[in-house]
Amino acid sequence: MRMALADRISAVVFLALGIALFVGGWTMDRLEIRRIHPASIPGLVPMILGVLLAICAVLLFRSSYTDTERGKVGVLVGGSWSRLGLTAILCTGYALGLVGWLSYFWATAIFTFAFALVFSLPVDGARRDQAIAVAGSLALAFGVAFSSSILFRELFLVRLP
Numbered sequence: 001m002r003m004a005l006a007d008r009i010s011a012v013v014f015l016a017l018g019i020a021l022f023v024g025g026w027t028m029d030r031l032e033i034r035r036i037h038p039a040s041i042p043g044l045v046p047m048i049l050g051v052l053l054a055i056c057a058v059l060l061f062r063s064s065y066t067d068t069e070r071g072k073v074g075v076l077v078g079g080s081w082s083r084l085g086l087t088a089i090l091c092t093g094y095a096l097g098l099v100g101w102l103s104y105f106w107a108t109a110i111f112t113f114a115f116a117l118v119f120s121l122p123v124d125g126a127r128r129d130q131a132i133a134v135a136g137s138l139a140l141a142f143g144v145a146f147s148s149s150i151l152f153r154e155l156f157l158v159r160l161p
Contacts, residue, residue, distance in 0.1 A: 004064045011061035014053055021050030083119075090115050104152075104160035105145045113141035 025043030090111065098107035116137035122129045152158040 007060055007064035011057045011064065014057035014060065018050045018052070018054030018057055021046045021053060023050075025050060086118065087115075090118070100161055105149050108148060109141045109145035112144045113137050116140050 025041075025045070025047035028041065028043030028046075030041050094107065094111040098111055101107070102110070117134065120137060121133045125133075149160060152160055
């Protein structure tokens, strides 16, 4: 499957999911009977996420045509199945292996570092480019782990393992 076609199919699926999220959030009970403020409706977050997902789907669909017109070749062309398999292995290892065995911060840092490094390390590149990829992956790993643990703990009031 060509990358542009895969992007278009994904965009249609994401658009349908975004619309479904918005409609599902809109049809949720409002809880106004219990004198709860209308802005705190339970469906507000799904509605916002649905709109954002639909916008991203439209942008993905649009960019699939502009990339094809320019003659660009997608990153995953030719190796998309192996990269999909590698992504599935990394995500499964994170969910089933790291989370619960390590603290959330360290599990997320290790997963993010490994994921970023696997997909950004220039294998045949110069040592300088490889060092930059490792440093960038390390910075991203600690940034994601720190910010997501603060977000869950302070904003969503979730106790993390």
